Amino acid sequence: MRTGAEYREALRDGRRVWVMGEGWAGDVTAHPATRAMVEEYAAWYDRAYVERCIATPSEVERTYIIVGRDDNVVRGAFALRQRAAHRLDCGYVLGRQWWRQRLMTEVLTEVTVWALRQPSVFRIGAVCDVENTGSARVLEKSGFVREGLLRRWLLHPNISDEPRDCFSYARVR
Numbered sequence: 001m002r003t004g005a006e007y008r009e010a011l012r013d014g015r016r017v018w019v020m021g022e023g024w025a026g027d028v029t030a031h032p033a034t035r036a037m038v039e040e041y042a043a044w045y046d047r048a049y050v051e052r053c054i055a056t057p058s059e060v061e062r063t064y065i066i067v068g069r070d071d072n073v074v075r076g077a078f079a080l081r082q083r084a085a086h087r088l089d090c091g092y093v094l095g096r097q098w099w100r101q102r103l104m105t106e107v108l109t110e111v112t113v114w115a116l117r118q119p120s121v122f123r124i125g126a127v128c129d130v131e132n133t134g135s136a137r138v139l140e141k142s143g144f145v146r147e148g149l150l151r152r153w154l155l156h157p158n159i160s161d162e163p164r165d166c167f168s169y170a171r172v173r
């Protein structure tokens, strides 16, 4: 289940929508005539996402909300999954207005250092779409090493209906 932020992002795909009496709306997530409807759906996705997070047993996956140190405003989410006693993997997302401020590099580096200090944990991994340059860069800056290509690994509905190739990354001790 995607988040509201992912839903908004999926709508920013270059589409143009004709709004009666207004003309073409380039970005339906920002246009005054369509923004409220988009937000209603985004809230629905967020509720469903939060419900799924809460329903998932904490020994399988925990989703943490990322907030600003000074303002406590939500910036994104970080999911940590226990795949085996010695092995974690993770996933992350930031709201678009918080991109490229080195936030996720800071979060991932801190979480990784903490995780690999736990006596039972030897590996933390992540995958990212082959075209997700930003995520790959975050992983590399956080000390993850690219291990290989997982072909047809994940569905990313905002890019394609078909499973996508992903890079596999990990940091180990």
Ligand SMILES: CC(C)(COP(=O)(O)OP(=O)(O)OC[C@H]1O[C@@H](n2cnc3c(N)ncnc32)[C@H](O)[C@@H]1OP(=O)(O)O)[C@@H](O)C(=O)NCCC(=O)NCCS
Binding pocket: 092, 093, 094, 095, 098, 099, 100, 101, 102, 103, 104, 105, 106, 127, 128, 129, 132, 133, 134, 135, 137, 138, 141
């Ligand atoms: C991917 C994502 C988490 C990156 O977080 P971020 O906080 O913006 O990344 P940072 O600011 O820490 O950037 C780290 C490096 O990546 C680069 N980078 C970030 N986004 C980039 C992009 N879209 N294209 C190219 N480089 C990018 C930065 O310039 C920086 O490199 P530098 O320090 O050498 O300049 C964020 O764009 C996001 O939430 N995207 C949508 C969800 C997503 O893709 N999640 C990951 C799924 S695997």
